[in-house]
Amino acid sequence: MIFFICILYFSSHVIAGTYKKFGSESCPCVGIDVSGSKKSFPSIMINDTKSHTFGMFPSDLGTTCKAWDEGSNFKCSGPNPPQWCSQRWCFVDPCNCDLPLSTSTYLPSWKIRKKPLHFSYETCGGSGDSWFKETEIIPHVSAKCSEPESGVGSEACPCVGISGKPGHIDLLYNGRGGAYKVEIGSTCGLWESGAYPDCTTGREEDGVIPEWCSQRWCYVDPCNCKNIASSPRQTQKIAGSNIRGRPMYFSFSTCGDEYLLGDGWPEASCWTKTNPEECNSHANLKGQACGWLEGTGCIDGHLVELCEAPEPVLSEEKDEV
Numbered sequence: 001m002i003f004f005i006c007i008l009y010f011s012s013h014v015i016a017g018t019y020k021k022f023g024s025e026s027c028p029c030v031g032i033d034v035s036g037s038k039k040s041f042p043s044i045m046i047n048d049t050k051s052h053t054f055g056m057f058p059s060d061l062g063t064t065c066k067a068w069d070e071g072s073n074f075k076c077s078g079p080n081p082p083q084w085c086s087q088r089w090c091f092v093d094p095c096n097c098d099l100p101l102s103t104s105t106y107l108p109s110w111k112i113r114k115k116p117l118h119f120s121y122e123t124c125g126g127s128g129d130s131w132f133k134e135t136e137i138i139p140h141v142s143a144k145c146s147e148p149e150s151g152v153g154s155e156a157c158p159c160v161g162i163s164g165k166p167g168h169i170d171l172l173y174n175g176r177g178g179a180y181k182v183e184i185g186s187t188c189g190l191w192e193s194g195a196y197p198d199c200t201t202g203r204e205e206d207g208v209i210p211e212w213c214s215q216r217w218c219y220v221d222p223c224n225c226k227n228i229a230s231s232p233r234q235t236q237k238i239a240g241s242n243i244r245g246r247p248m249y250f251s252f253s254t255c256g257d258e259y260l261l262g263d264g265w266p267e268a269s270c271w272t273k274t275n276p277e278e279c280n281s282h283a284n285l286k287g288q289a290c291g292w293l294e295g296t297g298c299i300d301g302h303l304v305e306l307c308e309a310p311e312p313v314l315s316e317e318k319d320e321v
C-alpha cells in the first residue's frame with residue numbers, strides 16, 4: 001500500500017500589534033510633513049559620522065512613526081539588514097516627552113522650538129536597543145527644558161516647524177515667487193524679508209516695502225492654537241503640507257506681531273465669533289463656513305472634524321505560515 005502524504009502550507013497575514021501614527025500622546029512626533037506640498041521640498045542627505053549613517057532620506061523624515069531607515073540608510077540596503085532597520089521611530093520634542101529618547105545624531109543642527117531635535121523608537125512602539133548597541137551611541141538628552149525660549153510662539157499656539165534645515169526653495173504667494181529658506185516658518189521670524197519680491201525691492205507700483213514685511217510669523221497647528229489676538233490663516237506657500245494630518249496655518253499674532261496684509265482676514269475671520277450660535281452662522285473671508293470647537297472656540301469649519309478625530313492607529317502585519 002502506498003500512502004501519499006500531502007503537506008499543505010497556508011500563509012496569511014496576521015496583526016502583530018498596533019501603533020499610533022503620530023506617536024504617544026505623552027511623546028508626540030513633531031515637524032511639518034511637506035511630502036504633499038504643491039512645491040516639492042528637497043530630500044535630506046544624511047552623513048552621520050557618529051552612527052556611520054549615510055543616505056538620502058525623504059523630505060518628511062521623522063514626522064510620523066515609520067521605519068525611516070528602510071530604503072534610505074545604506075546599512076539597510078543589503079540582503080541581511082540589521083534588526084533596527086525595521087524599527088519605527090520619529091522626531092520628538094525633548095521637553096514634551098516622557099518616554100526613552102535621545103539627541104539626534106543624524107541631524108545635530110536641527111531644532112524644535114530652538115531645542116535640539118531628539119528621536120524616539122518607543123513612542124512608535126518600537127525599540128532602539130539594537131541601533132544603540134551597533135552604533136555604540138549612549139542615549140542622551142541635550143536639551144535644557146528649564147530654560148524657556150523666545151521666538152517660538154505662545155504656549156497656547158506654539159510654532160511647529162523644525163529649524164536648522166539648510167538651503168532655499170522657491171515658493172509662491174499670490175502668484176509671485178521668491179527664494180525662501182527651507183526652514184521657513186519654524187520659529188518667529190521675518191521670513192518675507194529678502195525672499196518675497198515686495199519685501200526685497202518694494203512694490204511694483206511705488207517701490208515701497210510694505211509694513212507687513214517687517215512682521216514676524218511662524219507655522220502653527222490650527223487644532224492647537226488659541227488665546228492669541230487674531231486668527232491664524234491657511235498657508236499658500238506650502239499648501240498641501242500638513243501637521244498631524246491637518247492643513248498648515250500661519251500666525252503673526254502668536255509671534256506678538258500684527259497681520260498687516262490689508263485683505264480684511266482678521267476682521268472677517270471665524271475667530272471673531274464668541275459663541276456657537278454666531279459661529280455656526282458665519283463664514284470667513286473665503287466664504288468657508290465656520291465651526292465651533294469645544295475648548296478652542298470658533299474656527300474654520302473644515303477643521304472641526306479633523307481636530308476632533310481620534311489619533312490614527314495603524315496595524316502592523318506579519319506573515320504567518
